[in-house]
Amino acid sequence: MEYDIKDPGLVELGKQRIEWADANMPVLASIRERFVEQHPLDGMVIAACLHITTETANLLRTLSAGGARVVACASNPLSTQDDVAASLVHDYGIEVFAVRGEGEEKYYAHIDACLDAHPTMTMDDGCDLVTRLHRERPDQAENVIAGTEETTTGVIRLRAMEAAGALRYPIIAVNDAYTKHLFDNRYGTGQSTLDGIIRATNVLLAGKKIVVAGYGNCGRGVASRSRGMGAQVIVCEVDPLRSLEAVMDGFRVEPMEVAAREGDIFITVTGDRDVLRSEHFALMQDGAILANSGHFDIEIDLKALTKMADGNKRQVRPGVDEFQIDDSQSSGSVGSGVVTVDRSTQGGNIAMEDGGARKGGKKRIYVIAEGRLVNLGAAEGHPAAVMDMSFANQALCSEWAVQSASGLARSVHRVPEHIDEQVAKLKLESLGVQIDTLTDEQIEYLRSWEIGT
Ligand SMILES: NC(=O)c1ccc[n+]([C@@H]2O[C@H](COP(=O)([O-])OP(=O)(O)OC[C@H]3O[C@@H](n4cnc5c(N)ncnc54)[C@H](O)[C@@H]3O)[C@@H](O)[C@H]2O)c1
Numbered sequence: 220m221e222y223d224i225k226d227p228g229l230v231e232l233g234k235q236r237i238e239w240a241d242a243n244m245p246v247l248a249s250i251r252e253r254f255v256e257q258h259p260l261d262g263m264v265i266a267a268c269l270h271i272t273t274e275t276a277n278l279l280r281t282l283s284a285g286g287a288r289v290v291a292c293a294s295n296p297l298s299t300q301d302d303v304a305a306s307l308v309h310d311y312g313i314e315v316f317a318v319r320g321e322g323e324e325k326y327y328a329h330i331d332a333c334l335d336a337h338p339t340m341t342m343d344d345g346c347d348l349v350t351r352l353h354r355e356r357p358d359q360a361e362n363v364i365a366g367t368e369e370t371t372t373g374v375i376r377l378r379a380m381e382a383a384g385a386l387r388y389p390i391i392a393v394n395d396a397y398t399k400h401l402f403d404n405r406y407g408t409g410q411s412t413l414d415g416i417i418r419a420t421n422v423l424l425a426g427k428k429i430v431v432a433g434y435g436n437c438g439r440g441v442a443s444r445s446r447g448m449g450a451q452v453i454v455c456e457v458d459p460l461r462s463l464e465a466v467m468d469g470f471r472v473e474p475m476e477v478a479a480r481e482g483d484i485f486i487t488v489t490g491d492r493d494v495l496r497s498e499h500f501a502l503m504q505d506g507a508i509l510a511n512s513g514h515f516d517i518e519i520d521l522k523a524l525t526k527m528a529d530g531n532k533r534q535v536r537p538g539v540d541e542f543q544i545d546d547s548q549s550s551g552s553v554g555s556g557v558v559t560v561d562r563s564t565q566g567g568n569i570a571m572e573d574g575g576a577r578k579g580g581k582k583r584i585y586v587i588a589e590g591r592l593v594n595l596g597a598a599e600g601h602p603a604a605v606m607d608m609s610f611a612n613q614a615l616c617s618e619w620a621v622q623s624a625s626g627l628a629r630s631v632h633r634v635p636e637h638i639d640e641q642v643a644k645l646k647l648e649s650l651g652v653q654i655d656t657l658t659d660e661q662i663e664y665l666r667s668w669e670i671g672t
Contacts, residue, residue: 222308223316223329225301233276233306240273243603245649246611246642247277254285259618261286266338268330268348269369270298270595271317274606276306279313281614282342290336292329293317294344294369297588298595327351334359340617341366341390345514346373353380353387360387365620365627367391367613371404371435372490372514374631381630389627391616393609396634398642400436403609407601409440411594412486412512413448419538419587419597420508422484425449430482432475433489434461437512441486442470453478455494479503486593487511487518496520500527500544505582510593519590531581538588538597546582607649611642 241248254260265287269275275291283289291313293299299319307313314336316329330351339362343349346368352360365388368374374394380386394400413424429450431442438454442465445452454465455475462472479485479499483506487494490513497520511518524542525532531543588596600606615638620627647654657665664670 220308220312220314221332222314223318223332224304224308225318227305227309229302229305230309231306233273233300233302233304234310236273236300237276237280237303237306237310240603240606241277244274244277244607244610246607246645247281247614249645249649250611250614251277251281251284254281254614254618258286259621263287263340263617263621264336264338265289265340265342265617266333266336266348267291267342268294268333269342269344270294270600271304271307271315272298272300272595272600272606273303274601274603274610276303276311277603278606278610278613279307280311281610282617283311283313285614285618287340287617288336290314290333290338291317292333292348293321293326294347295592295595296321296323296326297591298600300599331355337362339364340620342369342613342617343367343373344369346376349373349390350376350380353385357387363388364624365389365391367393367616367620368631369399369609369613370394370514371400371437375490377631386629386631388629389620389624389632390630391620391632391634393612393616393634396612396639396642398608398639398646399612399634403601403605404436405440407440407605407609408437408488408512408594409444411598411601412437412441412488412510413444414599415512415593415595415597416484416486416508416510416587419510419536419593420585422508424484427451427483428453428481430455430475430478430485432456432485432487432494432518433491433513434458434465434470435488435490437488439464439468441488441512443468445486446470450484453482475499476502482507484508485510488513489518490514492517493520494518497523497527500524500584503582503584505546506585508585508587509590510587510597511590512593514592516590519586521586521590524584524586535585540586540589542584542586543581544584546580608642608646611645612638615641 279289299317301319304315304317307315316332374392427450429445430453432455434454434456442452454470454472456462465472479502527544528542535541
């Protein structure tokens with residue numbers, strides 16, 4: 220068995236943590252029990268490019284219990300939990316190629332190692348595995364019966380592939396299941412993004428001005444959880460409908476040009492590039508903290524920030540980089556009536572830790588987890604209880620793909636309604652929640668058009 224992990228010595232810790240997560244994933248566990256009996260994935264080789272976390276481990280165990288050979292690599296260089304990788308290899312016999320902090324070259328070498336197994340099914344998170352397969356090994360795509368995709372960014376890329384006529388096999392957009400994005404993206408990203416920021420910086424969120432860029436499924440969660448922690452939240456959006464929704468949800472909505480001058484903490488979660496860029500860095504206050512929770516590390520223009528810092532960059536805490544940039548453009552110079560505050564006289568931000576007032580016309584900007592997914596780079600990712608539903612969808616969609624792939628077009632497919640409903644029912648059952656059922660009269664009424672006033 221081949222694998223590439225950091226340290227086999229971490230195996231015991233990894234197993235303990237995988238089991239801890241499993242206790243909070245009852246829906247996935249019930250699917251695993253059935254898979255052990257029925258082996259619906261017999262003969263499949265699944266290449267999984269996912270965040271190697273405790274929750275993912277329980278999904279991979281489930282696929283393996285279903286009879287598949289599973290090979291896995293990371294979907295982000297910073298999200299791998301090395302203890303989990305060790306336990307997957309040594310306790311569960313799953314071939315893992317993932318090392319936390321791996322560089323780009325190794326990241327793609329690990330994807331290649333998974334493709335060397337000649338998968339018959341792909342399971343992707345962000346579409347790097349699928350694009351690699353299509354670009355570098357198009358012939359191999361013919362062996363793949365179907366794939367699944369976990370996240371918004373991956374689904375957007377896949378739809379672009381489909382539109383260009385480039386997609387060579389059907390893919391099920393797991394992200395678009397209601398039991399995935401309404402819960403994982405909102406409650407999972409909402410909580411774990413703040414968790415990452417808190418673990419990295421230990422800042423007090425109460426009273427801070429938090430700027431959330433993107434009011435989609437993830438942004439709603441981040442904004443509402445930030446408000447719950449006592450922060451004043453400013454939302455930045457480009458979509459009129461979502462902006463209006465944010466306004467009616469009670470948030471202040473501003474363009475980034477205005478928010479940049481006021482924010483203490485900035486969180487990007489758009490799936491778009493350069494959401495925070497040089498003109499915004501120039502306007503920010505001393506001590507501003509930047510974090511990204513969107514899939515790729517492109518939402519904060521780190522190249523521009525590095526250039527502006529001109530070598531004045533250092534690590535001030537694990538996972539927190541300080542960039543010192545010229546302060547000449549920031550203070551109160553803008554015609555919007557916004558007054559910027561020199562926070563070097565206030566407590567609570569990281570800038571205070573090395574002694575207060577900024578010197579020589581410089582200000583400090585802090586970036587967490589190199590601008591990569593902050594919830595996975597600086598914390599443990601989503602809580603298991605929410606990944607229970609996302610990964611139940613993954614497992615059931617793999618089973619459905621085996622049964623149905625031959626009839627599916629080479630396009631992006633929605634998760635079948637019955638799977639979404641099954642996951643919701645199982646989750647409610649596991650929570651001990653009962654719900655009402657329709658009477659026969661109600662069913663008839665809801666189907667009819669004749670009965671009016
Ligand atoms: N951190 C995690 O664990 C995690 C979990 C799920 C999804 N994601 C990722 O988070 C990102 C967002 O996912 P989502 O499900 O919320 O997507 P979404 O499409 O529901 O929302 C994205 C929002 O960002 C807005 N937007 C786009 N460009 C913008 C810009 N320049 N400025 C301001 N707003 C802009 C869009 O109008 C949209 O409303 C994706 O990259 C997704 O893959 C991360």
